Amino acid sequence: MTLSNTIDRGPLYFRDRDWHPPAYTPGYKTSMTRAPFRPLVALGSTLSEETGPAFGQSMLGELDNNLILNFTGDPAIGERIIVHGKVMDENGRGVPGVLVEIWQANAGGRYRHKKDSYAAPLDPNFGGCGRTITRPDGSYEFLTVRPGAYPWPNRVNDWRPMHIHLSIFGSGFGQRLITQMYFEGDPLIQRCPIVKTIGQQKAIDVLVAPLDMNRAIPMDCLAYKFDVVLRGRRQSFFENRKEGL
Amino acid sequence: MQELEYLKETTSQTAGPYVHIGLTPNKLGIPGIYPVDLGESPISEGAKGERITITGTVRDGAGMILRDALIESWQADADGIYPGNDPRGAADPNVSGWARIIADFDSGEWTLKTIKPGRVPFPDGRLMAPHIALWVVARGINLGLQTRIYFEGEDNDSCPVLQRIEFRERVNTLIARKTGEGEYRFDIILQGEDETVFFDM
Numbered sequence: 536m537t538l539s540n541t542i543d544r545g546p547l548y549f550r551d552r553d554w555h556p557p558a559y560t561p562g563y564k565t566s567m568t569r570a571p572f573r574p575l576v577a578l579g580s581t582l583s584e585e586t587g588p589a590f591g592q593s594m595l596g597e598l599d600n601n602l603i604l605n606f607t608g609d610p611a612i613g614e615r616i617i618v619h620g621k622v623m624d625e626n627g628r629g630v631p632g633v634l635v636e637i638w639q640a641n642a643g644g645r646y647r648h649k650k651d652s653y654a655a656p657l658d659p660n661f662g663g664c665g666r667t668i669t670r671p672d673g674s675y676e677f678l679t680v681r682p683g684a685y686p687w688p689n690r691v692n693d694w695r696p697m698h699i700h701l702s703i704f705g706s707g708f709g710q711r712l713i714t715q716m717y718f719e720g721d722p723l724i725q726r727c728p729i730v731k732t733i734g735q736q737k738a739i740d741v742l743v744a745p746l747d748m749n750r751a752i753p754m755d756c757l758a759y760k761f762d763v764v765l766r767g768r769r770q771s772f773f774e775n776r777k778e779g780l
Numbered sequence: 781m782q783e784l785e786y787l788k789e790t791t792s793q794t795a796g797p798y799v800h801i802g803l804t805p806n807k808l809g810i811p812g813i814y815p816v817d818l819g820e821s822p823i824s825e826g827a828k829g830e831r832i833t834i835t836g837t838v839r840d841g842a843g844m845i846l847r848d849a850l851i852e853s854w855q856a857d858a859d860g861i862y863p864g865n866d867p868r869g870a871a872d873p874n875v876s877g878w879a880r881i882i883a884d885f886d887s888g889e890w891t892l893k894t895i896k897p898g899r900v901p902f903p904d905g906r907l908m909a910p911h912i913a914l915w916v917v918a919r920g921i922n923l924g925l926q927t928r929i930y931f932e933g934e935d936n937d938s939c940p941v942l943q944r945i946e947f948r949e950r951v952n953t954l955i956a957r958k959t960g961e962g963e964y965r966f967d968i969i970l971q972g973e974d975e976t977v978f979f980d981m
Contacts, residue, residue: 762790
């Protein structure tokens with residue numbers, strides 16, 4: 536690991552927990568027994584949340600962000616897409632040098648996981664994971680196939696919309712985030728109990744990636760744009776710190 | 781009125797049951813994409829400090845052990861310095877500080893082998909008791925849960941973070957119990973009786 540974020544040091548902005556989904560969301564059944572019932576203990580960030588692990592470009596393999604080729608070297612089947620965007624903080628600054636990991640089902644909605652028994656077949660040339668590190672301006676890019684929708688045991692006839700899972704690091708452990716990216720125009724989005732764990736439509740909209748024809752490559756692949764925003768840091772010089780930090 | 785131009789943090793969603801595909805593909809049995817899974821160990825050969833092993837489970841409100849939980853840990857070195865962007869200077873080069881831990885697919889037990897971290901200052905300069913920060917995600921958890929491992933036998937009462945826990949008996953849920961020389965037990969209970977303290981910080 537190399538150190539790529541030596542200047543990001545301020546206290547973190549608090550999380551807007553009315554914006555994020557609450558823990559207890561009965562429409563998504565599994566949350567009912569996995570949601571804490573006691574209130575969270577709330578206080579400002581400390582060094583334990585303001586510092587975090589750093590990752591260097593050197594850990595990446597050449598095909599790590601190319602899910603079409605990174606499993607066997609032969610191309611996966613499906614709709615070829617670029618997923619690209621920028622990781623920023625709440626101050627609008629690009630966050631460089633941070634790790635972005637993704638995972639997803641194949642074009643038929645089947646995951647390469649021993650617990651997935653959906654009837655759609657595995658694609659022998661599709662693994663389903665990728666990773667990259669953001670560039671100096673915070674941008675990132677993946678090449679993959681568009682995942683299919685799939686059914687899941689929640690209510691009798693629940694289907695997940697097409698989605699890609701993303702795991703994002705910031706410069707502090709308190710910025711750690713996992714989310715899901717959805718695709719513009721998918722009619723399953725508004726029917727999904729996991730999407731609807733989120734209370735506000737605006738907070739759902741930020742998870743829907745628009746089709747980006749400007750980044751599509753003619754006769755090769757389409758593109759979707761997905762920007763990610765992490766918790767910002769306070770930049771005031773007036774900190775009540777006694778430690779000479 | 782002028783507009784405040786802050787962006788909103790991207791909304792969280794559950795990691796889901798297949799989180800291992802993305803974050804620990806080798807442990808799931810998908811070799812060949814990455815040479816090793818990330819976060820295998822927070823320390824390397826030669827790290828200074830007391831070697832410890834922490835074992836535990838994550839349990840839900842029905843008393844069931846989660847077999848699909850994923851935990852990440854973040855800690856300081858033996859002198860209380862964080863690797864990377866700690867403003868006080870460089871940490872022990874043999875401490876990366878970060879680990880990614882999954883529950884065993886059959887038993888649900890997880891294990892973290894590391895060194896005991898030193899004390900780190902709270903923003904006002906008082907020292908926090910030695911602790912390891914945890915972030916817990918799984919199917920059914922909509923936003924990653926923040927908690928901390930503290931250690932039996934340390935001066936935990938003086939920790940400015942633990943002092944913020946109003947119901948004092950709940951502090952016990954954050955203290956790893958010593959089970960042997962260098963061995964600790966830390967069970968995370970998501971809901972119900974003896975529910976683990978989770979933080980918003």
